[in-house]
Amino acid sequence: MTETQDTGMQAEEIAAPPDEGQPVPINAMFEDDFVTQLVLVLDTDTIDEAARKVAAQVVGRRVPPRDAGLVVRFDGKVIPGDTTVARSGISPLDIVNVGWAQRTPRPQRTRVPDNRGGRR
Amino acid sequence: MARMAREQWYDIARDLDWELSYVDYDAVFPEWMSGRGKIPREAWAKWDEPYKVTYPDYVATQREKETGAYSVKSVLKKSRVFEQLDEGWKSVAKQHFGAVALIEDLAVYAELRMARFGLSPAWRNMAIYGALDETRHTQISLAFPHELVGKDPQYDWAHKAYQTNEWGIIAARATFDGMMMNPNVVDVAIQLPFTFETGFTNVQFVALAADALESGDINFANMISSIQTDEARHSQQGGPTLEILVEHDPRRAQWIIDKTFWISARLFAILTGPAMDYYTPLAMRKQSYKEFMQEWIAEQFINQIRDYGLKKPWYWDEFMAGLDTWHHSLHLGVWYWRPTVWWKPQGGVSPEEREWLREKYPRWEEQFGRIWDVIIDNINHNRMELTLPETLPWLCNLCNLPIGTAGSPHNEKYPVRSYPLKHNGYTYHFCSRPCRQIWWEDRDTLHNPTVIERLLRGSIQPPTVEGILTWMGLTPDVMGDDAYGYRWAKPYAPEPAA
Numbered sequence: 001m002t003e004t005q006d007t008g009m010q011a012e013e014i015a016a017p018p019d020e021g022q023p024v025p026i027n028a029m030f031e032d033d034f035v036t037q038l039v040l041v042l043d044t045d046t047i048d049e050a051a052r053k054v055a056a057q058v059v060g061r062r063v064p065p066r067d068a069g070l071v072v073r074f075d076g077k078v079i080p081g082d083t084t085v086a087r088s089g090i091s092p093l094d095i096v097n098v099g100w101a102q103r104t105p106r107p108q109r110t111r112v113p114d115n116r117g118g119r120r
Numbered sequence: 121m122a123r124m125a126r127e128q129w130y131d132i133a134r135d136l137d138w139e140l141s142y143v144d145y146d147a148v149f150p151e152w153m154s155g156r157g158k159i160p161r162e163a164w165a166k167w168d169e170p171y172k173v174t175y176p177d178y179v180a181t182q183r184e185k186e187t188g189a190y191s192v193k194s195v196l197k198k199s200r201v202f203e204q205l206d207e208g209w210k211s212v213a214k215q216h217f218g219a220v221a222l223i224e225d226l227a228v229y230a231e232l233r234m235a236r237f238g239l240s241p242a243w244r245n246m247a248i249y250g251a252l253d254e255t256r257h258t259q260i261s262l263a264f265p266h267e268l269v270g271k272d273p274q275y276d277w278a279h280k281a282y283q284t285n286e287w288g289i290i291a292a293r294a295t296f297d298g299m300m301m302n303p304n305v306v307d308v309a310i311q312l313p314f315t316f317e318t319g320f321t322n323v324q325f326v327a328l329a330a331d332a333l334e335s336g337d338i339n340f341a342n343m344i345s346s347i348q349t350d351e352a353r354h355s356q357q358g359g360p361t362l363e364i365l366v367e368h369d370p371r372r373a374q375w376i377i378d379k380t381f382w383i384s385a386r387l388f389a390i391l392t393g394p395a396m397d398y399y400t401p402l403a404m405r406k407q408s409y410k411e412f413m414q415e416w417i418a419e420q421f422i423n424q425i426r427d428y429g430l431k432k433p434w435y436w437d438e439f440m441a442g443l444d445t446w447h448h449s450l451h452l453g454v455w456y457w458r459p460t461v462w463w464k465p466q467g468g469v470s471p472e473e474r475e476w477l478r479e480k481y482p483r484w485e486e487q488f489g490r491i492w493d494v495i496i497d498n499i500n501h502n503r504m505e506l507t508l509p510e511t512l513p514w515l516c517n518l519c520n521l522p523i524g525t526a527g528s529p530h531n532e533k534y535p536v537r538s539y540p541l542k543h544n545g546y547t548y549h550f551c552s553r554p555c556r557q558i559w560w561e562d563r564d565t566l567h568n569p570t571v572i573e574r575l576l577r578g579s580i581q582p583p584t585v586e587g588i589l590t591w592m593g594l595t596p597d598v599m600g601d602d603a604y605g606y607r608w609a610k611p612y613a614p615e616p617a618a
Contacts, residue, residue, distance in 0.1 A: 034453070038576075062495065
């Protein structure tokens with residue numbers, strides 16, 4: 001039998017657990033990320049919960065964490081955090097934008113260590 | 121017996137045609153295969169290839185090429201050249217073999233379709249040589265990696281890749297099916313020999329040959345240079361076909377070129393861009409991907425289509441702007457989703473490499489640097505789980521590449537966003553306006569669901585990251601990981617407290 005290795009990836013179920021609302025696959029964009037991603041939210045999720053599910057795939061992975069709340073925009077409008085996905089009108093395959101409640105500052109010049117030496 | 125001089129028989133042999141009397145012309149050359157469109161039948165008599173060759177000459181030349189390529193391979197087999205190759209560079213070769221070897225085989229069929237349904241005997245004659253060329257390319261592209269399979273199973277993907285549902289392969293398969301197998305042969309000639317082989321194979325075969333030599337991979341350089349000499353010849357089937365098409369239907373000619381150039385550019389941004397600007401060791405890089413594309417593709421291509429009386433594609437400014445961003449986004453994506461590829465992507469953002477990237481791409485730091493900083497910080501604090509994906513990027517319904525990668529963060533003109541289209545009650549997503557436009561025009565011939573769509577339709581079971589990798593055919597011994605074991609990130613690590 002072939003020995004398998006740990007891929008280092010978490011085998012999270014993408015399908016929703018039963019009896020907890022219907023899954024709604026969205027095309028989610030998080031502010032300052034470089035791709036949009038598939039994120040499964042539930043129609044019973046509040047918008048705040050849905051925003052956290054999107055952020056979990058980006059913040060701390062490719063976008064630095066910030067001490068700020070999240071804002072969800074759908075169809076050009078900010079959606080209140082306490083409404084549900086179902087009531088917001090978000091449907092499967094829709095584009096949902098998630099960003100910080102405060103505007104992102106422009107990127108600073110990135111630190112480069114002093115010991116980098118010259119070009120080879 | 122005295123042999124007839126070549127000039128006395130060549131034109132008759134290469135351009136021999138006759139009136140059909142036992143069958144209908146339309147039955148032999150049906151429109152859906154031959155693609156006459158608005159071109160009158162007599163117009164094809166003007167088809168004239170610029171490079172002429174006889175079969176004995178062809179065989180003699182090809183034999184020499186084969187002897188040369190395999191002799192070098194044989195000599196190097198006894199050396200330790202392979203063991204000394206840089207791991208990042210090896211990934212260039214692995215990526216090339218997997219993505220290209222069996223596409224050469226597909227090209228055999230494209231050439232054979234032109235050899236059968238082309239409307240000029242001279243063209244059909246030329247396409248026979250093209251089919252023989254592509255057969256040789258398939259064989260050589262499989263033979264060279266084959267002897268490395270025992271040293272590294274990732275080389276096995278030279279043959280295996282197109283038998284799988286790996287996401288990059290789905291993108292390539294969709295593109296090349298659209299270029300070689302779906303269209304009629306007039307469209308094939310404009311798409312494959314003219315737009316793709318005249319332009320884009322230069323990027324892969326000329327640029328990479330130079331980088332391969334610098335990197336010490338003499339075998340690979342030797343192999344792709346040998347292939348390129350054939351490409352340069354049989355790509356000339358495109359010009360005479362285009363000349364006739366432009367005369368009778370310039371709008372069709374412009375559209376075929378425009379769409380093929382765009383989709384090829386998207387594909388090469390993932391195939392060649394990361395190879396040139398990230399995987400090739402810094403000291404060995406001859407030119408940046410952008411510099412090479414500007415010189416070999418943009419300038420030459422525009423001059424060429426102007427010579428035929430055609431215009432710049434409508435999206436030209438967007439394509440040129442993309443030379444600053446597309447391949448950086450795609451590299452970042454390949455690296456982050458590295459278990460989903462069959463090679464080991466080199467991060468390529470050590471401090472020295474980063475300095476080179478900033479010099480070549482002044483906005484690289486602002487657009488991509490901060491994302492790499494988060495990744496580097498996670499590597500240096502051993503939070504490796506955060507450097508690996510738990511979901512998939514949304515994929516474009518035309519090019520099958522991640523949405524966002526036809527733009528970049530902090531890009532006012534081409535931001536990270538989807539360009540959706542609702543059609544028959546279903547929402548399609550595209551990485552760019554040109555992809556959306558091409559899909560709309562060609563939608564009746566495009567049937568490849570993206571990996572995202574297959575996942576949502578339940579075709580991938582179980583619908584987990586592990587399930588997706590298994591569905592893609594990526595076993596643990598083959599799936600990608602960082603080429604250098606993340607050592608490029610170490611110089612960024614904070615100094616330990618004294």
